[in-house]
Amino acid sequence: MRGTWSNFRAEAIQADGGAAQAPSVRIDRSRTMLPPTITARMTEDAFAEDDLAEEGVVRGRGRTALAGRRRLPAAERERQIVAAAARFFAEHGFGGQTRELARGIGITHSAIFRYFPSKEALIDRVYEHVYVSRWNPHWDRLLRNRALPLEERLVRLYQDYAERIFDYEWVRIFVSAGLTGYDIAPRYLAVVRDSLIRPVCTELRAHLGLPDPETVPLTAREEETAWALHGQIFYIAIRKFVYGWPVPADTAPVIADDVRMFLAGAPPVLRACLEGQGPG
Numbered sequence: 240m241r242g243t244w245s246n247f248r249a250e251a252i253q254a255d256g257g258a259a260q261a262p263s264v265r266i267d268r269s270r271t272m273l274p275p276t277i278t279a280r281m282t283e284d285a286f287a288e289d290d291l292a293e294e295g296v297v298r299g300r301g302r303t304a305l306a307g308r309r310r311l312p313a314a315e316r317e318r319q320i321v322a323a324a325a326r327f328f329a330e331h332g333f334g335g336q337t338r339e340l341a342r343g344i345g346i347t348h349s350a351i352f353r354y355f356p357s358k359e360a361l362i363d364r365v366y367e368h369v370y371v372s373r374w375n376p377h378w379d380r381l382l383r384n385r386a387l388p389l390e391e392r393l394v395r396l397y398q399d400y401a402e403r404i405f406d407y408e409w410v411r412i413f414v415s416a417g418l419t420g421y422d423i424a425p426r427y428l429a430v431v432r433d434s435l436i437r438p439v440c441t442e443l444r445a446h447l448g449l450p451d452p453e454t455v456p457l458t459a460r461e462e463e464t465a466w467a468l469h470g471q472i473f474y475i476a477i478r479k480f481v482y483g484w485p486v487p488a489d490t491a492p493v494i495a496d497d498v499r500m501f502l503a504g505a506p507p508v509l510r511a512c513l514e515g516q517g518p519g
Contacts, residue, residue, distance in 0.1 A: 317354045320344060321368050324361055329411040333362065333419045366423050369412060373403045374430070382438050389446045393439070393498045397472050398491050404473075405490070410480040431469065432462070439465040440509075447506055449513055458512045468501040 311319065320340075327340045337358055341348045355361040378396050381387075404410070416423035440461045441452055449455075472494055478484040487493055 313354075316346075316350075320346075320351060320354055320361070321364050325365050325369050325408045325412065328362070328365060328415065329408040332415040333421060337361075362421060362423070365412065366426070369409055370423070370427050373409070375399065375403065379434055379438065382435070382442060385442070385445065389442055390498060390502055392442070393468075393501070394495045396435075397468075397494050397498065401472060401475070401490055401494060405476045405479070407480050410476045414477070414481055436462055436465045436469065439468070443502075443505060443509060447509060449509060455513060460512050461509055464501070464505045464508050468497060471497050471501075 323344045324340055327335055327343065331339075337351055338348045341351050351361065355364065378400065381396055382392055384392060413424055413427070415421075437452075437457060440457050443465075444451060475486050475490055475493065479486045
């Protein structure tokens with residue numbers, strides 16, 4: 240990874256100046272230093288010209304004349320920056336310099352900070368673009384639909400989950416965030432725990448005729464059995480997009496096998512967890 244936070248701060252301050260409000264992305268300060276947030280304080284006219292300074296612009300006598308590409312509407316430019324940033328962070332990690340990102344897009348460095356007051360704000364939008372937008376609320380309804388066999392529910396859920404998240408940008412950004420202290424990974428895992436892991440444990444108890452969690456709370460050991468299934472499936476994506484190791488072209492049968500192994504092995508674990516923990 241190239242560059243440091245001090246370099247990033249110096250470059251951004253020199254290009255833009257000023258300070259912005261605190262970003263919404265949270266960082267573990269014990270693992271990485273949080274730089275001051277930066278914002279570009281520019282007039283709309285000045286930005287409209289400076290935004291395209293690297294898109295075939297000719298400068299002369301203090302004026303800027305466009306000699307290349309068309310000027311994009313603000314909303315389209317913002318989407319372009321977010322999509323490019325997702326690819327950039329997937330390839331270079333979060334240590335990659337925003338100046339290099341801007342050069343790859345074909346805009347000035349300061350233009351990024353017109354749309355995003357800090358690097359952390361940009362990362363927060365990448366989280367929404369890559370993770371939030373792919374979460375399917377139907378998964379919760381499918382998982383709790385007891386009219387269907389539990390095996391069918393789990394197979395359908397995880398096959399669709401894999402379709403959405405087995406993606407170069409999704410996997411590599413997730414791993415990079417975990418290594419560098421950005422809260423993308425723990426924020427997303429909290430959603431997985433509450434919306435997948437604990438409901439899986441609840442449905443498995445119902446499947447086995449065991450007390451529901453309102454009567455006997457879930458144990459950490461039970462949750463670990465569900466995390467084991469989740470992690471086993473996600474590791475297919477890790478092997479492909481992080482290690483570059485070949486995986487089956489069709490993962491659907493593999494996921495179905497993983498679910499069947501889970502349902503065969505988890506029941507005795509749950510029963511052991513609940514021994515002596517009945518109501519009253």
